[in-house]
Amino acid sequence: MATYVARQPDWARWTSRWPLWIGLAAIVVPTFISLARQVWTSEDGIQGPIVLATGAWLIARDRAAIVAAARAGSLPLGLIALLFCLILWIVGRTFDFISVEVAGMMGALFTVAYMNVGADALRKLWFPVLYLLFLIPPPGSIVDRATAPLKEFVSWAATGILSHAGYPIVRQGVTLYVAQYQLLVEDACSGLRSLVSLVAISLFYIYLLHNASWRYALALMLWIVPIAIAANIVRIILLVLITYHWGDAAAQGFLHATAGMVMFVFALLGIVAIDWLMQAVITRARR
Template sequence: MPIKTSPALDFARTYPVLVLALALTVLPTLYAMATESWSTEAGVHGPLVLATAVWLVWRNWDEIRAEARPGNLWIAVPIVVVMAALYAFGRAFNFLIIEVGALLVALIVIAYAFVGPRVMMKMWFPVVYLMFLIPLPGWLMDSITQPLKILVSDITTWLLSAVGYPITQVGVTIYIAQYQLLVEDACAGLNSLISLTAVGLFYIYLMHNASWRYSLLLLALLLPIAIAANVVRVIILVLLTYYAGNEVAQGYLHDFAGIVTFVSALLLIFGIDKLLSPIRRRLTDGKQDGSKKEGTHAEAA
């Protein structure tokens, strides 16, 4: 009875040294990401991004094998050497952003060396999508979240004040009755925006890959959706504090509110996509009409 093989096993038997080197670099980095980045709200989307990116490659594996042509080693080898040095630096000094970034670039270039530029161009989305695995540096997170925190605080205070609640605000600190609440980074919307953008991009790519104009429209809506969802989250926490006390609002309901907010934002994206289906059909029909006109002109010529 013949032993069944898989592409992964065949590759490991053909290039055992390369597979060993990849295992010695990828596995420690995955562990570091799982214990550092993925355990925070800012990086919670990481496992989902990795799993769906691998699934996209597996989904197109037959096409990849059929069209694979070796890439230019004169381009690939120097880049891999530089990335290996950067990886070692990031690993030695615990710079996760450098470690993950260098490893991803090295893996992409190694893939290019085996399958060639044509396949890599066709697989552009998984390549770009994997960039969401790179954790953002703290200084960048702080510089972006501060204006978002102020915006969320302003909107929350204005809405609750408009309906009669005794609420005031100083910067990102909200005062309601005898309670004081600080709008932290998790409530600012950036973490939700990163996760929503990653999941939204995957959804848009699968559902509307053919219509790039409509895809851009949905992408443009991700920021206001993330901000609106986090305003709702802060309002819920403020009202919980007002009616039930600070201990209730800052307990398990705080984390639960974050989960509900993210799920609600996803459902809102799906709902908006459904409502905008007439626009999607119009854009798609316009693209098809343009293609038909070009074909007609070509035949006339």
């Protein structure tokens, strides 16, 4: 009679690497504390906790495929990559460069994953891996340069719309003058620095619903930036209207309390609406 022995998890292989886990925890814990204090409390980093939770869920959802494809990666290659990531993390931590610090931490996490499950398993997790890179906050100077032309455009567009509506508004660069008030369209006002947040959450939505159709997903992705720009134009218009009718104090209260969330929700609903319209057009074309 055949005897079947239940396969037990290879706990010895994991517990024998306890120095690695302790070292990894020494990197991950302080970095996540820094992220929570410096980035996630601001509008620029609103996507952080969402990306972390949804990225972990995506990995957990595919754990069966990961286990099936798991083969330990190259130890020498992994150690070299881990050393590089550790140096990167130390530099970021020492000089308070949060972007460099988080990049080093993420690199260390992915390297440890490679050492344990191998390249084939990580390839099956290509989207969660790329998606989790949104945890790395982009340097403010790079964001400022990248969004400078967009600030000019949204200022021009908002001024044109309000001027045609009969409001006494003029523009000089990114400074708006309405009645006796002056509004400077800075990053916090235009909301363009939250573009990274919108891109991250939109990509998650597209991947989750349209992963099987990469052409459709790509077409939908092309709408992300235009919708974000439209949402920021709406945000500036709302701020100008509140300032004009209720004063600067009311506008500042709206700006710090709800403007960012209103813009974010508006943009996400825009992505959902475009998705619905595209599917409706495709369905009708197939009839």
